[in-house]
Amino acid sequence: MKAYLSDRMGAALLMAPLLLFLGAAYAWPFFGVVNWSFTLPEPGLGQYGTLLSDPLVQSVFVRTLRIAAIVTIVSVAAAYAITVVWVRGTPAQRVIAEFCILVPFWISVLTRAFGWVALLSNRGLFNTWLQAIGFISEPLTLVRNEFGVIVGMTHFLIPFAVFPLASSMRSLDDRVLLAARGLGSSRMRTFWSVFVPMTRSGIIGSALIVFVFSLGFFVTPAILGGGRSVMVAELIYLRIFQSPDWGLGAAISVVLVLFVGALMALVFRYVRPKQLI
């Protein structure tokens, strides 16, 4: 009994510092933000009413959902292509694929967004080259619009989409593929009718991770969208710092958390958390 008690004391003592820290520095201020959404500028549900009726806020939400959906489809498809080689390629192919996945993954989001600016801006690589070979006379507008945002976000999110796909492809039994081939199915048919369906949990997991990430994305849209293609996260920033309307910024944050929470619950109904790592 004494040992049992001291065990519980030990656990409490070891776990308490982090729990208290996050309770004070994360949970408490989050409720403060929730409180803002109901009290600023005056108590009530006014900010949530604005959320439902303001055409600007609605257009930002619609744009965010549209960009997130496009980015999700493109990222997962691209990640699938490179993950197949990373997991099932020859040793040399695997090393190259791993390098191409991990190096961008570890490089900061600012550097990567800047790389796209260097490539796509009016005086960037693409426009300089295209003009040099006489393909175009005026530079194409490739950044500071939705196209730039989608390219930059897809680039950022492909490595995140790779990991759930890789874990589902690694756990796939080779003999099933051999059986399909042995029964006379072509390479294409084996891929589409056996390989892809058997990695379905990886596809769902990676699509939902990418979608959830892109909903709250801030840095890349702010740099590559150039203030013209505002997404939800940037709208929150603008409401807090440029047109001080903390209540609306807080209300948008609360809605975003609820939406993401619902999506995460959906993830865990279809895929066990362990499969995502």
Add this chain to the structure above:
Amino acid sequence: MPTYRPGPVSLVLAALVALFLLLPLLAVIPVSLTPTRMLAMPSGELSLRHYRALTEDPRWINSILLSIRIGVVSSAFSTVLALCFSLGVWMFQPRFTAALVGFVLLPMVVPPVVSAITLYFLLTSISGVSSFFGYDTWLGVAMAHAVMTVPFATVLILVSLSQLDRRIDLAARGLGATVWERATRIIMPNIKFGIVTAALLSFVLSWEEIGVTLFITSVNAITLPRLMWMGLRDNIDPAIAALSVILIIITVLVLAARSVVVRLRRPN
């Protein structure tokens, strides 16, 4: 031995994706060598002036030093807290473990912009009480970064603990070791690789953190990413390209070193 290798179509598609992933990283190299003051492709001569600017301009140097200081403090803090918490979870397996770990992981799964507004609320509230710890102070930034990095440190340490054989701890316990001795002399030496990785990852995440930092700093605590952000938003400073090239080279070297270490640690 996988018997089912990717065919030519897969290889071509994967090569296109690989090119897409590397392209923006390669694009910053020529831009960093441009002799002009604006973002442009170099035409003709190359120049190292933007690299020189990094070492001569006090703004860049101060930001680099500040980012290192914040990174070291926040990484030490979050690693120690994550280590204690993970040891508690592993040694005592308390009830509600899943819920407690889930709570600790929240800053990792909540959209970063929501964490940012939350930490903005926290630091502006503290600012009312203390002027050297709160909004736009380096200690405030370090604390906010610790909140954001502690879930990652916890995950890494919990993963390395999960690979540890419980029987060595049981043996130590049976031989009469106290909780402190078990933790410091039995468990920690066996997970030191995980602890070091957690500290490194926390430092790197703090070093490049921008989403939260933007909300909680204005003029005093200008970290390196914050300074890059300012240079990217207004008119684009090619010194950012030079800095990006250096950061990319460091990343590649560290990843290469890591893969060598991993290969050496593997027995076969």
